[in-house]
Amino acid sequence: MAEREYLISLWIRVWHWINAILILVLTVTGISLHFADPNLPLVEFALSVRLHNIAGVTLIFAYLFFVIANIVSGNWWQFVPKPPGIMQRAMAQGRWYVIGIFKGEPHPHTPSKTTHFNTLQSLTYWSVMYLVMPVVIVTGLIYLYPEFAPDQLFGYDGLLPVALLHYLSAAVILLFMLSHIYLGTTGKTVGSMFKMMITGWHEH
């Protein structure tokens, strides 16, 4: 096997980093808005609203691009965990993160042109991108145009369930982002996977 292999297309890398910047901006401003407190200003409230709205709308376009480009290029297939032995491979991957990595065991999955992701990655990425992201985007859109929210629901403002769903799905994305950044250090070297997401070349 070659020492390095070109795996990640330019459009995926560009989308990935735009998405990363947007999610970071949305996280910081979202926290500033939700935990608004005059004594603990992270980002000023009005500025947070503007930045959050701009980044949110940009995220919608970035997400639409991601979905369409995945369909057109066939890259969507990468996100689908392939049988047989999905559970066994996921368990083996989990075991490597918890135990194997400390013993210096080889990575149980070798990325290739046909299978970029290990089973845990494809399961997580698929869930985040196709289950959680639509929720955070749709609830964010309703938040942006609250006239589309139900006026009242069970005696409360109809925006309450929308806001709660937005908050919870955003929290899931935050948890994913933190794990994703950390697990990015588990490549051949601490920086090799970050490098791959810039150059597109994977170092075996």
Next chain:
Amino acid sequence: MTLHQIRTVIAGLLLFAVVLFPAYAQEEKTSAAMTPELLEKIRKSNNECFACHSEEGFKNPPKVEMDLVKLRTLVQDTKAFNGSNHGLMECKQCHGQGYNDFPHEAEASAKLSPCEECHAVKVLKIEMQFDASVHAVNVKEKFTCNTCHSPHIDLIASKLIDPRKIVAQDNRHCLDCHDSDLQFAKFAPDDEKTLLKKARPNIDTIHDWLPNTRRHWQRVRCIECHTPEGKGGKILSHQIMDKEKAEKKCLACHNTNSSLMTRLYRHLIKEEQQKLGFVNSVILSNSYVLGATRNPLLDAVLMITVGALLLGLLLHGLGRIVVRLMQRRNNHG
């Protein structure tokens, strides 16, 4: 204390005893002394007025020689009046002189009882606030209580209770003029430079810094931002502030110590029970206010989850570093 000073104090006390106290007492007794018989008498008396001054009266005028064009402008909503602040009073209480016979006296409207005849204490307090307001600075001579408060419709917030009804009523006071060129022109001062009537600033344009502007106006009152922070008195200040002085800090409302609780929602403060675990949950019946209507338990669970994840990742990373260092030491050893 000189004799003159003593006289002044006594005169002041007498003025209070003679003018203010009876007026205050009258304000208090209006509804307290109501009986079914008295109510029937009031309704009967008012029905004589509504025979003409109502939609029904306008459609079927009891007298042929009536000026219907003028009457159209003087029609009242009887149902709204009966539920208003003055709904338990006779029309004659204010429209006393000159209104008994038809046609009414030409100068009858000039003889209307002034508000302070009943609301002396309030007016005394409000006048000082009003004198400092933007309306007093620019158009004082054109402003009366009636300019904003409709004596035939309005109901005080402590009786309306429902924040949406309070907002709808109170914002109408402001938007009737500030969202209408026709109404604004009636009060607009002359522009110092052009000597023409000041043009009405577009209400949306001057509020374009406020996200979801119209949504805000449906859910909170203009006066939440355009009056100074009060000291928890019975009524909010009548010192209407212009855009330079108005509150522009979003955090005034958008935090757990929201000023909405001492303003729009102060009449519901006793109902605050932190429903569903939310702080300021009483607001939730009307609005989800970002930063103000939070669920501390949910926040804590999520913060602990994020904290636990970070700790786990940190320990995992430290473990990898330690293992790597040990491997290096073994290799070198």
